[in-house]
Every structure is written in structure tokens, then in C-alpha cells.
Amino acid sequence: MGANARTPQPADLAPAEFQQLYERLRRHADHGPDDRRGALNHITAETMRAAAGEVRLGRSVSLAAPVETVPAADNPKPSTHDMISSPAEHRHKPGLNFAYDRLAMNIHGDADSHIDALCHVVYEGRMYNGVAAGSAEPDGTPALSIDVAHDGIVGRGVLLDIPRLRGVPWLEPGDHVTTADLTAAEAAQHVRVGPGDLLFVRVGHRRRRNSLGPWDAAAARTGLHPTALEFLAERKVAVLGSDGNNDTAPSLGVAFPVHVLAINALGLHLLDYLQFGELRAVCEQAGRWSFLCVIAPLRLPAATGSPVNPIAVL
Known part of the structure; x- marks a missing residue:
């Protein structure tokens, strides 16, 4: 396919x-009425031990982008980094001295790498x-905050590269990644997504941004088609x-359908x-697209998410 190739777009x-899709996915996520971990329940001691076996090269790689402090089209209110000292x-000062600084950021922006907590999406009041x-746990902490993951998330990471599959540098804004794309990428990369995996789907957003410059990603971007969430639930x-x-973006019908289905329905x-x-x-x-992955959100007991620096270990 050429650089502007697009697969036929789903309806x-x-x-x-x-x-109907939302209700089907909710049934997939039946971990009991008191559950607060959602899809993290798929990670077990066995899956973590197996993930450790993915380390063969002894090399670690960050999956986070550098935190940005300069306004851009997709980041009009960037993080602020103040070098206090x-x-x-x-x-030229003798003896002991300390340098220190302060960082403030919008966790859920359209530029900085972050993780969404299960309280981030409220759908129909729930x-x-x-x-x-707005519910709280018995100890008074907000329900479903990012503190659910305070022990970290450790498992086998799998990267499915959709631009590689289609033979393009990136997917254009407005395009969708479908279930067919995910299964075809598995076959092309000789990997299969399984229970407890941390799935990373590359659409080429960063490469496009680095090549063409920032744009209003809130209005135009590439993501998964809502029906692809059934693939994630089944796996x-x-x-x-x-x-x-x-x-x-623009979205299909409901605004942020993948966020609603993933976070609110599946607990993902x-x-x-x-x-x-x-x-x-x-x-x-x-020649291998799976690896040990460690995700460590900050300890923010009341937060709806956290800046994050996932580490892949190969």
C-alpha cells in the first residue's frame, strides 16, 4: 500500500x-460486584512469571515520550517545569548545596504519556x-482511582504495529484499527495476544507528529474501532x-467510544x-514483538490517572 493507503472504513x-456492544462487554468483565481491579484480574502470578521469561537481550526501553513544556496545537496548556534552584x-558555592524543581501537568492531555484510572470515565452516572x-472506599479513598494499580502492573507486553502491517509510515487521522487489523498484525508478526497481556497498538501518531508537526489531535486522530474491543475482551x-x-476522532456516534467501552465496561x-x-x-x-513490561503509576490515591513511563525489557 502507498503512504496514503486506507483500509475500507467500518460503518x-x-x-x-x-x-448492545457496551452490555456485551460488561458481561465479559464479570469479576464480582465488589471488584475494583477490572481487567488487571487477568494478570496472575503465573502470567507474571511467564512474562519474566521474555527477557533475552537484557535491554530496557522506555515507552513514554518526554514531558513537554512548550505550547503546541495539541497541547495548548503544557506542563510547567520550574527550576527553583x-x-x-x-x-561557586562551597560545601553542600541542593538543586530542586517543581512540575505541574494536565494528566489527561493530548501530548504527554499517561495512564487512565478506572474512575476517569463516567457513563450514565456510573x-x-x-x-x-464519586463513591469512596471504606477507608475514605475515592473508588477506582489510579491507586488501584499502586503495586504496579507487570506482565507480557505485545506490540502490534498497524502501519507496518499496511505498509505505511502512519495511519491518517480519522482512520480506524479494526479486529481484522489486529489479527492480521498478529499473523504478520508471529505473535498471539493472550490472557493477562499488556497490548500496545501502534498507529504511528508520534511519527506523524514528529514528521509534520503537532495538530489539533482532539479533533482529528487515529484509534481503534469500537468493535475491536471485543477482541480484547475475548483475549x-x-x-x-x-x-x-x-x-x-471524529468519533463514531458516542464520544470517546473506546474509552467508554474499555474503561467503563471492561475495567481496562x-x-x-x-x-x-x-x-x-x-x-x-x-524478530520478536513480545517483552516483559513494567508500568508504575505514581502513588496518587485520589487521582483519575497518572503520568507514566512504561518500561519494556527484552
Whole structure:
């Protein structure tokens, strides 16, 4: 396919079709009425031990993009980094001195790498597993905050490279990744997504941004088609991440359908705006698209998400 190639686009979902899909996925996520971990339940001691066997090269790779502090079309209110006391200030001072700084950021922006907590999406007044929006746990902490993952997320990561499959550098905004794309990428990369896996889907958002410059990603971006969430549910995927937002814009019918279906229906933590350039190169060279992956959100007991720096170990 050429650089502007697009696969035939799936039809929009009518509101009734979306609701039926939502209910089907909710049934897939039946971990009991008191469950707060969602799809993380698919990660077990056995899957973690097996994931450790993926380490063969002894090489670690970050999946996060550098935090941005300069306004851009997709990031009009970037993070602020204040150097309160820089190392240079102490160059000629005797004895012990400290440099220190402060960072403030919008966790759920359209540029910085982050993880969405299960409380991030409220649909029809409810969060994952029917928990009422604004509910608290018995200890008083907000229900379904990112603290659900305070012990970290460890498992086998799998990278499915959709631009590689289609023979293009990136997918254009408005395009969709379908179930057919995911299964075809598995076959082309000789890998199969399984229970407890941390699935990363490359759409080429970062490469397009680096090549063409930032654009209003809130209005136009590439993501998964809502029906592809059935693939994730059937395979018992534990986490979904992308170098984009995971949702296509403009969306099909319901706004942010993948966020609603993944987070609210399936209890699936999402990682948005990651960076796969180095990982893709290492996987291509090694001829292997699976690896040990460690995701460590910050300890933010009341937060709807966290900045994140996932580490792939090959």
C-alpha cells in the first residue's frame, strides 16, 4: 500500500448498536460486584512469571515520550517545569548545596504519556462495575482511582504495529484499527495476544507528529474501532496502550467510544500518547514483538490517572 493507503472504513455504530456492544462487554468483565481491579484480574502470578521469561537481550526501553513544556496545537496548556534552584547557581558555592524543581501537568492531555484510572470515565452516572460516580472506599479513598494499580502492573507486553502491517509510515487521522487489523498484525508478526497481556497498538501518531508537526489531535486522530474491543475482551487483555489516544476522532456516534467501552465496561486501564519508535526498532531487529513490561503509576490515591513511563525489557 502507498503512504496514503486506507483500509475500507467500518460503518458508524447506531446508538442502539453501541449500547448492545457496551452490555456485551460488561458481561465479559464479570469479576464480582465488589471488584475494583477490572481487567488487571487477568494478570496472575503465573502470567507474571511467564512474562519474566521474555527477557533475552537484557535491554530496557522506555515507552513514554518526554514531558513537554512548550505550547503546541495539541497541547495548548503544557506542563510547567520550574527550576527553583538550578545546579548552576551553586557552581561557586562551597560545601553542600541542593538543586530542586517543581512540575505541574494536565494528566489527561493530548501530548504527554499517561495512564487512565478506572474512575476517569463516567457513563450514565456510573463508573466501572456500576460504581456510582464519586463513591469512596471504606477507608475514605475515592473508588477506582489510579491507586488501584499502586503495586504496579507487570506482565507480557505485545506490540502490534498497524502501519507496518499496511505498509505505511502512519495511519491518517480519522482512520480506524479494526479486529481484522489486529489479527492480521498478529499473523504478520508471529505473535498471539493472550490472557493477562499488556497490548500496545501502534498507529504511528508520534511519527506523524514528529514528521509534520503537532495538530489539533482532539479533533482529528487515529484509534481503534469500537468493535475491536471485543477482541480484547475475548483475549482477556489486561491493559491497552497506544501512541495515540486509543479513540479515533471524529468519533463514531458516542464520544470517546473506546474509552467508554474499555474503561467503563471492561475495567481496562488505558495508556495514551506513548512512544514506540525505539521499541519498534528493537523488536524488528530481534524478530520478536513480545517483552516483559513494567508500568508504575505514581502513588496518587485520589487521582483519575497518572503520568507514566512504561518500561519494556527484552
